[in-house]
Amino acid sequence: MTHTFLMLIRRDLLLAHRQGGASLLAIAFFVLVVSLFPLGVGPAPEMLERIAAGTIWVAALLSVLLSLDRMFQADLEDGSLDQLALLPIPLSLVVLAKAIAHWLTTGLPLTLTAPLLGLLMQLSPDAYGALLIGMLLGTPTLSLIGAIGAALTVGVRRGGVLLTLIVTPLYIPVLIFGVSAVEAAAQGFSTTAHVLFLSAMLSGTIVIAPIAAAWSLKLALD
Template sequence: MMRSLWALLHHDLRISLRQGNASTSVVVFFVLAVTLFPLGVGPEPQVLARIASGVVWAAALLAAMISLDRLFQADFEDGVLEQLCLAPTPLPAAVLAKALAHWLLTGLPLTLIAPVLAMALQMEGAGVVPLILGLALGTPVLSLVGAIGAGLTIGIRRGSVLLSLLVLPLFLPILIFGVGAVEAAINGLSARPHLLILGAMLLAAIVLAPLATAAALRANTE
């Protein structure tokens, strides 16, 4: 089964890289969204430093979300999803591989570029490591929980709007604890409890989200 999942991961990454837009558009959106804030609230360093963690996290959530609607849509339209449903490899495992591919193409670049944007917003140095760790734990949850929404909305015209309404509320706990980790470190407290909760969310999402997504996909391929 691992060989199948490796093949699926490889296949998804190859398609994305061949089409050459997924990662780039997400990262560009992220950078643009973050740079809107200094233009909007003014360039005072104290103000920017105060809002930096929240801005970076909120922009990361939105950036991760805009790529979600394509997660299963193409597979649904060209019949690959039907074939994945019929293969001996369990569908939840296939969902996990696809979510991992999505994270590698969106969450990982966001995590890597976030510290640069945080520095540009004058965030204090103490917050950088918790920001990276928080995003590294939090963005896979976005891909996994987002997959449930993507699975529920395939085949719906203009499903991406509905998808946002479905999954954004579910992203709120990630935002709260992700920003909490950064704020705690900046204020001289330990970021560890916040990161542990994000880690717990990730573990729960790895177990539960593929099952929910597979059920949604099966219902929608009927």
């Protein structure tokens, strides 16, 4: 079972690698969106410092959102989703493997890029730790919640727009606690509460999201 699970992650990583560019595109989009803000609101350092946390988090959230619609779509189109459903492991584990692979190809690269953007946005030096920890805990939650939305809209007309409408409201709690962790750290307060909230959301979604997404995928496979 563990072997199949790891092979699934490996398969998705290989696919992402051979097709190339998925992570790079997400990072490029992330950097582009963030760099729009200094152009939009003006380059004054004190202004940038104040909006840094929010801008970086919102841009990361949008990059994840943008990459979600391919999570199951390609597998549905070439029929491999039917094969995955026939595997001897539960469909929810297949979903979990795909969500982990999605995080490794988008969430993790975004997290690693974030400190660099913090530098561009004049983020306060005390806040980098909170930004990194927050994104490490928050972006897997985004991938998992996104898996539900992607599974619900796979094979649906105008699925991409619908996916955004469904998933964005569910992303808001992650955004709120992610940003407030960074802001608390920048002002010298303890970030424990925010980090614990982010961990709680991750632990909750890691249980609920694969099951809900597996139910939804079964609809597409009928």
